[in-house]
Amino acid sequence: MLTSAMFGTLYRNLLPAYKQAQLLCGFRNAQTTWRSAATFTLQEDCLVLNYGDTPMHFNYVWLRDHCRSASSYNAKTNQRNLDTGSIDLNIRPDNTTVEDGHLVLTWPGGHVSKYSLGWLAENSYERKKQVSVQPRILWNSDIYTKANIASAKWDKFMSCDDEVKKFLQNYLLYGIAFVDGVPATVEATEAVTQRVSLIRETTYGRMWCFTSDFSRGDTAYSQLALDRHTDTSYFQEPCGIQVFHCLKHEGTGGRTLLVDGFYAAEKLRQQSPEKFELLARTPIRHEYIENTDNHRNHMTGVGPLVNVYPWNNEVYMIRYNNYDRSVINTIPHDALQRWYVAHREYTTELRLPENELWVKLTPGKVIFIDNWRVMHGREAFTGLRQLCGCYLTRDDVLSAARCFDLQA
Numbered sequence: 579m580l581t582s583a584m585f586g587t588l589y590r591n592l593l594p595a596y597k598q599a600q601l602l603c604g605f606r607n608a609q610t611t612w613r614s615a616a617t618f619t620l621q622e623d624c625l626v627l628n629y630g631d632t633p634m635h636f637n638y639v640w641l642r643d644h645c646r647s648a649s650s651y652n653a654k655t656n657q658r659n660l661d662t663g664s665i666d667l668n669i670r671p672d673n674t675t676v677e678d679g680h681l682v683l684t685w686p687g688g689h690v691s692k693y694s695l696g697w698l699a700e701n702s703y704e705r706k707k708q709v710s711v712q713p714r715i716l717w718n719s720d721i722y723t724k725a726n727i728a729s730a731k732w733d734k735f736m737s738c739d740d741e742v743k744k745f746l747q748n749y750l751l752y753g754i755a756f757v758d759g760v761p762a763t764v765e766a767t768e769a770v771t772q773r774v775s776l777i778r779e780t781t782y783g784r785m786w787c788f789t790s791d792f793s794r795g796d797t798a799y800s801q802l803a804l805d806r807h808t809d810t811s812y813f814q815e816p817c818g819i820q821v822f823h824c825l826k827h828e829g830t831g832g833r834t835l836l837v838d839g840f841y842a843a844e845k846l847r848q849q850s851p852e853k854f855e856l857l858a859r860t861p862i863r864h865e866y867i868e869n870t871d872n873h874r875n876h877m878t879g880v881g882p883l884v885n886v887y888p889w890n891n892e893v894y895m896i897r898y899n900n901y902d903r904s905v906i907n908t909i910p911h912d913a914l915q916r917w918y919v920a921h922r923e924y925t926t927e928l929r930l931p932e933n934e935l936w937v938k939l940t941p942g943k944v945i946f947i948d949n950w951r952v953m954h955g956r957e958a959f960t961g962l963r964q965l966c967g968c969y970l971t972r973d974d975v976l977s978a979a980r981c982f983d984l985q986a
């Protein structure tokens with residue numbers, strides 16, 4: 579699994595001290611065995627458990643709600659049986675003990691709930707806010723290149739689950755991953771993606787194959803350069819993963835640009851926390867309006883440029899597409915100038931040459947891009963260039979990773 583070396587380097591240098599502590603702690607927790615001695619105190623509205631480094635507060639309704647006895651919880655389906663709506667909101671245990679590494683509560687009426695101390699510690703708010711949901715290695719071009727990540731190989735990828743697991747681990751850590759040696763067809767590209775996920779059908783199709791023919795009302799279908807961006811920012815839920823496979827290019831240019839949006843966001847958080855906050859708190863709108871002979875679409879998606887989990891401030895999604903950003907009318911005038919200044923600082927960071935990873939996609943090389951994290955762009959090109967690919971449903975990619983016991 580993850581080693582401290584993989585986890586360490588960059589994240590640690592990049593983050594403010596309090597964040598560093600969180601991340602180190604998050605890593606350490608993966609291996610810590612919890613201290614065996616536990617003490618508790620019963621307070622008016624919660625039970626305070628001292629076990630491990632930080633006191634943990636457990637609300638009484640929460641404790642009854644999370645009872646793992648057979649009548650409260652079905653361990654076969656991993657679903658709650660208990661009707662939360664029927665718990666007395668003023669419930670308190672009649673009796674509380676710690677026995678054999680378990681907290682044992684007897685409720686009025688006699689029902690007994692038992693929780694292992696490890697489970698409580700693992701699931702406490704205090705722990706959750708300290709650890710990252712998904713460990714990542716943030717990168718600039720140098721860091722990614724030096725990491726020297728091996729691409730998965732088509733044959734092995736199609737037949738060996740371990741190869742898929744390794745691939746997913748790289749994907750989770752870096753937000754990009756490659757499979758090499760794939761036959762240059764739409765069918766083979768589809769087969770590769772189905773090793774890890776379901777395909778997300780959109781207005782562009784299920785599997786799409788496109789060239790510079792202006793068949794759709796979007797600049798992607800031209801030979802022009804495209805600045806770094808996330809796709810489908812105009813969806814309420816932007817597509818989680820983008821897959822590209824260049825089936826053919828007879829001409830010049832057309833290299834793919836990749837930039838780690840999370841790396842740049844952490845830089846911004848470090849340099850100008852208040853600007854980071856503003857981008858994270860201010861909703862903006864993206865829009866896709868298409869009105870051609872064959873296609874009529876009007877989509878809008880609203881959300882901040884940087885999305886963070888509210889309990890631990892971890893960045894989980896970036897919406898950044900200057901082409902598709904629509905009229906800004908969600909920001910009051912006294913904040914708008916500050917928003918543009920914050921947007922400019924983030925843009926400047928994203929555009930630093932050292933943050934740009936350029937790759938030439940060639941037939942056989944399939945790239946998976948975390949579209950919530952890593953931005954893509956392309957260099958202008960000449961000649962016939964044919965790209966195929968698809969979007970994947972994020973839930974299924976992450977589910978596949980978790981089923982391999984990866985942290986996602």
Ligand SMILES: C[N+](C)(C)CCCC[C@H](N)C(=O)O
Pocket residue numbers: 782786788796797798807808809810811899901902
């Ligand atoms: C990938 N494919 C060519 C099918 C679609 C391109 C979508 C382009 C759009 N401006 C966006 O950024 O979402």
Ligand SMILES: O=C(O)CCC(=O)C(=O)O
Pocket residue numbers: 798804809834954955956965
């Ligand atoms: O042509 C490319 O390399 C990518 C274009 C693009 O941004 C897209 O299709 O989403």
Ligand SMILES: [Fe+2]
Pocket residue numbers: 798807808809954
């Ligand atoms: Fe794109």
